[in-house]
Structure formats: structure tokens, C-alpha cells
Amino acid sequence: DTAVSQTPKYLVTQMGNDKSIKCEQNLGHDTMYWYKQDSKKFLKIMFSYNNKELIINETVPNRFSPKSPDKAHLNLHINSLELGDSAVYFCASSQTVAGGHTQYFGPGTRLTVL
Amino acid sequence: GNSVTQMEGPVTLSEEAFLTINCTYTATGYPSLFWYVQYPGEGLQLLLKATKADDKGSNKGFEATYRKETTSFHLEKGSVQVSDSAVYFCALSDPNYGGATNKLIFGTGTLLAVQP
Numbered sequence: 001d002t003a004v005s006q007t008p009k010y011l012v013t014q015m016g017n018d019k020s021i022k023c024e025q026n027l028g029h030d031t032m033y034w035y036k037q038d039s040k041k042f043l044k045i046m047f048s049y050n051n052k053e054l055i056i057n058e059t060v061p062n063r064f065s066p067k068s069p070d071k072a073h074l075n076l077h078i079n080s081l082e083l084g085d086s087a088v089y090f091c092a093s094s095q096t097v098a099g100g101h102t103q104y105f106g107p108g109t110r111l112t113v114l
Numbered sequence: 115g116n117s118v119t120q121m122e123g124p125v126t127l128s129e130e131a132f133l134t135i136n137c138t139y140t141a142t143g144y145p146s147l148f149w150y151v152q153y154p155g156e157g158l159q160l161l162l163k164a165t166k167a168d169d170k171g172s173n174k175g176f177e178a179t180y181r182k183e184t185t186s187f188h189l190e191k192g193s194v195q196v197s198d199s200a201v202y203f204c205a206l207s208d209p210n211y212g213g214a215t216n217k218l219i220f221g222t223g224t225l226l227a228v229q230p
Contacts, residue, residue: 031216033217040222041152041201042222042223043158043218043223045218048217058217090158094216096216101207101216102148103160103218105150105157105159106157107157108157
């Protein structure tokens with residue numbers, strides 16, 4: 001009964017490669033997000049999709065391309081990986097309601113670029 | 115722009131000690147406020163939240179009160195346990211009603227280490 005799941009949990013790859021991270025939520029939410037957590041634990045939003053439409057794109061390099069095939073899935077594809085992309089990537093989801101949207105997070109994907 | 119400031123860690127306490135982790139915010143409009151907890155090697159879990167001024171969020175013995183006059187949302191617990199050792203994040207959300215531009219802005223996180 002996992003609410004927000006991500007695969008893979010760990011990803012180790014070489015510089016220059018292309019990789020994808022998948023996210024799925026079974027909460028029936030209409031909005032999904034990607035966040036990046038750096039080595040100092042700082043969390044910053046990257047993207048947000050509402051009903052498969054891109055809503056937030058926080059000046060992320062265009063090597064990062066999110067794709068939402070349906071409301072329950074949001075994948076993140078990264079081209080030409082760089083050392084600085086090493087981080088933990090968290091997916092989250094929420095339901096749009098007045099008064100505040102609570103976001104629920106996945107377990108994270110630890111990406112290491114060598 | 116909107117921002118969240120948390121006290122620097124690490125915070126080291128003995129079991130059963132009183133905990134306060136300070137959090138202040140800067141925001142336009144009326145944000146919702148959250149505390150998330152990240153246990154070692156895990157993702158973020160919502161600990162508690164408050165959506166309007168003077169609301170008190172509480173969960174698992176933790177509580178925080180939304181203080182608009184001091185723009186604060188300090189986290190407190192009367193008696194911490196070793197199992198509370200984790201990183202605690204304060205966050206704000208400024209939802210755009212009628213849209214979905216709801217992004218969480220996080221503080222830098224505070225590491226809490228509780229010793230037996």
C-alpha cells in the first residue's frame with residue numbers, strides 16, 4: 001500500500017550518460033513534483049505537474065526533462081549527466097484543495113555520478 | 115521572495131530533554147506551514163502542519179503554533195526519545211488558489227541527535 005514510490009532507490013552512473021528515474025503515486029492526487037536534495041541536505045523544487053501539465057520549472061538545466069504520462073506518474077530523464085547532478089531526488093504528490101496542499105514524499109533516489 | 119530560516123544544527127540532547135527547534139519565515143500572502151522529518155536513509159515524512167494563524171499542529175508529541183505576529187513556527191516536544199533522532203525541516207507553502215503553483219520552500223534542516 002505504498003503511497004508514493006520511486007525507482008530505482010540507488011543509481012550509480014558515469015558522467016555523460018543518460019538516465020531516468022520513475023515515480024508513481026496511488027493516492028489519487030492531481031499534482032506531482034520533483035525535488036533535489038544536495039549533499040548538505042538542502043531541498044529545492046525542480047518541477048511540478050498538475051493533471052499532466054507542467055506548472056513549475058525552477059530554472060533547471062534543460063538536460064533535465066520531466067514527463068507525466070498520466071496523473072499517477074511523473075518520470076525524470078536526465079541527459080549528459082554531470083558530477084554536480086549527484087544528489088537525492090525526491091518525488092512528491094498532493095491534491096489541489098483550497099487552504100493548503102499537503103505534499104507526500106517518496107523514499108528518494110540517490111544518484112551518484114562518477 | 116518567500117523564505118524559511120531554521121536554527122543551525124546539530125542539536126544534541128539527552129533522552130527526556132525538552133526540544134525546541136526555531137523556525138521563522140518570510141512570505142507574501144498567507145502560507146501554510148509544515149514540519150517534515152527525515153529519518154536516516156529515508157524520505158521525508160510529514161510531521162505536522164498548520165494552515166492559518168494561531169493554528170497548532172501536533173503529532174507524536176511534537177507541536178508547533180503558527181504565529182503570524184512573529185512569523186514563526188517553532189517545533190517543540192516535551193520529552194525526546196532516541197528514536198526522534200532525525201533531520202527536521204520547516205517548510206512553507208503558498209498555494210495559488212485556482213491553480214496548482216504550490217511549491218514547498220524548505221529551511222536548511224536541523225539535525226537532532228538524542229543520546230540515551
